[in-house]
Amino acid sequence: MESLMPWDARDTMSLRTEFVLFASQDGANIRSLCRHFGISPATGYKWLRRWGEEGASGLQDRPRIPHHSPNRSSDDITALLRMAHGRHQRWGARKIKRWLEDQGHHMPAFSTVHNLMARHGLLPGTLPGIPATGRFEHDAPNRLWQMDFKGHFSFGGGRCHPLTLLDDHSRFSLCLAHCTDERRETVQQQLVSVFERYGLPDRMTMDNGSPWGDTTGTWTALELWLMRHGIRVGRSRPYHPQTQGKLERFHRSLKTEVLQGKWFANEGELQRAFDHWRTVYNLERPHEALDMAVPGSRYKPSARQYSGNTPPPEYDEGVMVRKVDISGKLSVKGVSLSAGKAFRGERVGLKEMQEDGRYEVWWYSTKVGVIDLKKKSITMGKGC
Incomplete structure (x- = not known):
């Protein structure tokens, strides 16, 4: 068996499904994803081929679930609905119908599925929902x-x-x-x-x-x-x-x-x-x-890779650099100011503002505070 990427006790089937969903998206880099999942390109393309030919059942090690004919009886459909409801008791008719179709079953119209589930007591109770509002989402994965x-x-x-x-x-x-x-x-x-x-x-x-x-x-x-x-x-x-x-x-x-x-x-x-x-x-x-x-x-891994080692902050020429001491304080022209315990040991950059004696406090590329030497004050926070 391939050396799958370890992450707790993830099973092979879910890893295979996750891989083919990511790899099936437009512009996906198959070889990069294979490296990401710790498998060979040959194995990755095998999973994609089986996914394309057989759907979810093609990724299983157990024998493939047989597809049903479009003209099966309502008893056959009800049996499928009971099976699906047994696995996902909180799902409504729309989710159950789509899930069975994703497994390769030909299903009747939503209204038929809903009526059969209602007749046999397979619908969950109505759940209180989030108030209806205009929906907003970012236009690509990993933006937020x-x-x-x-x-x-x-x-x-x-x-x-x-x-x-x-x-x-x-x-x-x-x-x-x-x-x-x-x-x-x-x-x-x-x-x-x-x-x-x-x-x-x-x-x-x-x-x-x-x-x-x-x-x-x-x-x-x-x-x-x-x-x-x-x-x-x-x-x-x-x-x-x-x-x-x-x-x-x-x-x-x-x-x-x-x-x-x-x-x-x-x-x-x-x-x-x-x-x-x-x-x-x-x-x-x-x-x-x-x-x-x-x-x-709809999801794919970020192109920005994680590294445990991060470089120290670099500031432009002319920016005054100060190191925050172990007590969370820094000194500017003889004035001791508290930057906060979170900044202990960190190097911050001070950019002079137009107003005399005022400085913006920067950490990496984020403005984190404002200093006013006339008032001998520093304000650190998101609203600066």
């Missing part, structure tokens, strides 16, 4: 990732803090991880795994909670770590549909389809449930906002 912790809950091994990460354009779930806490070090460890697999986004948005935010608007160590890797950071406004609606909907689906009414005995059982649902969500579950396509068909 949204990150948050879903509300923590108890299980047999303690408490779980689910870390979630979603690509704005494709709705592709990049991370669904059980965490024992919400510390910066824990988040960074999970993000390194994501960056190594999918590359780096242009921008990430989070809310104002710990560990990525601060209610005072000052910079945090996690934000600086992201910015050091060339990722712009932003803040999402609570209940704002352009920034949080997709992730809120993801959390609602996670709660309904995985967590509600369930008890997990240990961490392994919990993470396996997360991994399985994430695979189904990305590669099998049709999404209404994507015209019933799956998120994996």
Whole structure:
């Protein structure tokens, strides 16, 4: 068997499906994706050929699921619907119909599927939805990732803090991880795994909670770590549909389809449930906002690769460079100012402004603060 890219306990079938969805997109670099997944080009093209000829069943090691004739009886259709409902009890008729078609089955009209499911009690209860608003999404994958912790809950091994990460354009779930806490070090460890697999986004948005935010608007160590890797950071406004609606909907689906009414005995059982649902969500579950396509068909890894080593910041000639000391302070013309603990040990650039005694504070390519020597003050934060 090929040496598949390790990432927890990912199964071969989900890796194959993820590969062919990425490789089937316009402009995909097949050989680069093969290297990314740790397989030979011959193997990659084999998967693509089987995918094109047989669909999802062509990627399975088990015998291929036989296709059904277009003229099968309603009993045959009902049996298929019962099978699909048994696997995806929270899906409605539209998702079930598309999923069965993706498996190679010829299905009747949506109205017929809906009526059969209603007749046999296979429809889920109506779920409260996000209020209808104008939908906004970025025009390409990796332009924006949204990150948050879903509300923590108890299980047999303690408490779980689910870390979630979603690509704005494709709705592709990049991370669904059980965490024992919400510390910066824990988040960074999970993000390194994501960056190594999918590359780096242009921008990430989070809310104002710990560990990525601060209610005072000052910079945090996690934000600086992201910015050091060339990722712009932003803040999402609570209940704002352009920034949080997709992730809120993801959390609602996670709660309904995985967590509600369930008890997990240990961490392994919990993470396996997360991994399985994430695979189904990305590669099998049709999404209404994507015209019933799956998120994996709209996503592809970023061309910006992750490196654990980042160069120190470089500033233009004429920019005054100061190093922040261990207490978070820097000195400018004899005036000691507090840049904040997040900047301890960092070199910042000071650009003189038109007003006498005022300087912009820069870190890499981001303006992070303003100094006013006349007032012996420094303001650090996103609003500077």
